[in-house]
Amino acid sequence: MVPGGWHNSAHADRPPRAAFGRARLAGRDAAAHFRAAGADVLLLCEDSYAGLARAVDRALDSGVADGAGAGTHAGSGTGGGIGGHVPLGIIPTGTGNDTARALGLPRHNLPAACERVLESLAGGGRMIDAGTVTAGGTSRWFAGVVSAGFDAAVNERANTWRWPRGRIRCQLAMLRELASFRAINYTVTADGESWQQGAMLISVANGQSIGGGMRITPEAVLDDGLLDLFIVSRVSRTGLLAVFPKVFSGRHVDHPAVHLRRVRKAELTAGNVVAYADGERIGALPLTIEVVPRAVRVLA
Numbered sequence: 001m002v003p004g005g006w007h008n009s010a011h012a013d014r015p016p017r018a019a020f021g022r023a024r025l026a027g028r029d030a031a032a033h034f035r036a037a038g039a040d041v042l043l044l045c046e047d048s049y050a051g052l053a054r055a056v057d058r059a060l061d062s063g064v065a066d067g068a069g070a071g072t073h074a075g076s077g078t079g080g081g082i083g084g085h086v087p088l089g090i091i092p093t094g095t096g097n098d099t100a101r102a103l104g105l106p107r108h109n110l111p112a113a114c115e116r117v118l119e120s121l122a123g124g125g126r127m128i129d130a131g132t133v134t135a136g137g138t139s140r141w142f143a144g145v146v147s148a149g150f151d152a153a154v155n156e157r158a159n160t161w162r163w164p165r166g167r168i169r170c171q172l173a174m175l176r177e178l179a180s181f182r183a184i185n186y187t188v189t190a191d192g193e194s195w196q197q198g199a200m201l202i203s204v205a206n207g208q209s210i211g212g213g214m215r216i217t218p219e220a221v222l223d224d225g226l227l228d229l230f231i232v233s234r235v236s237r238t239g240l241l242a243v244f245p246k247v248f249s250g251r252h253v254d255h256p257a258v259h260l261r262r263v264r265k266a267e268l269t270a271g272n273v274v275a276y277a278d279g280e281r282i283g284a285l286p287l288t289i290e291v292v293p294r295a296v297r298v299l300a
Contacts, residue, residue, distance in 0.1 A: 117299045120299035127294040146275060149201025153274075155211075206222060227263055
């Protein structure tokens with residue numbers, strides 16, 4: 001580290017209903033930690049994910065964060081650091097922190113996470129893949145998982161609740177959603193091969209987990225140049241309830257309704273289905289998901 005010679009954008013990436021305020025305070029605390037280490041810090045705070053993404057893009061385009069810089073996010077979003085020359089540090093302060101978990105970063109320990117960023121900056125970090133998801137003519141980056149089924153419906157429901165916090169909120173939302181959920185009829189295209197698929201959920205993953213540790217694709221690798229297509233085919237609600245507890249250990253992969261396939265590009269079409277990527281709402285299907293190998297340097 002060169003004191004005063006690099007800039008840092010420490011910021012939250014959650015909408016107000018998803019702990020945005022708490023993450024903003026974490027951004028302030030992280031900025032103080034980096035300043036104490038001798039860094040020049042640019043702290044960006046906005047009231048929405050979209051507003052924050054625009055602010056990060058403006059800072060990067062203006063050269064405020066240069067090649068020796070670190071874009072440090074409190075939460076799971078990765079857009080500002082992907083596809084550019086500025087390495088990305090992650091200070092995990094969200095509910096799920098699944099990208100941080102995949103990278104082996106300290107979670108819910110802000111000083112330790114800041115120190116890991118500083119240590120990794122000196123070593124150059126590591127390159128990982130990322131994905132793009134395109135829906136309604138708009139594309140955005142993701143580092144972890146795109147959800148487009150029961151898991152996305154659970155996310156949609158959980159994001160309307162202010163309490164409880166943490167993993168239990170996702171579990172309770174899952175039980176509530178299960179009461180009315182029905183299988184979805186998809187058209188799936190994976191690397192040019194298309195088929196009709198009745199399924200409870202379909203996810204496309206770069207990372208291993210969603211929802212704070214549900215290991216839906218336990219063999220996924222962040223830097224293998226591939227995404228993992230995860231499908232749970234049509235089962236009863238009782239059957240789905242039997243599958244889901246196993247995802248925390250990764251033991252669900254042997255269930256006959258579970259199908260895994262590694263792909264470079266996937267296209268999903270279905271009616272009345274909303275997709276999420278890294279916990280952020282993307283919008284309605286159809287959507288196209290592609291891997292971009294070695295797209296981002298992370299300070300991990």
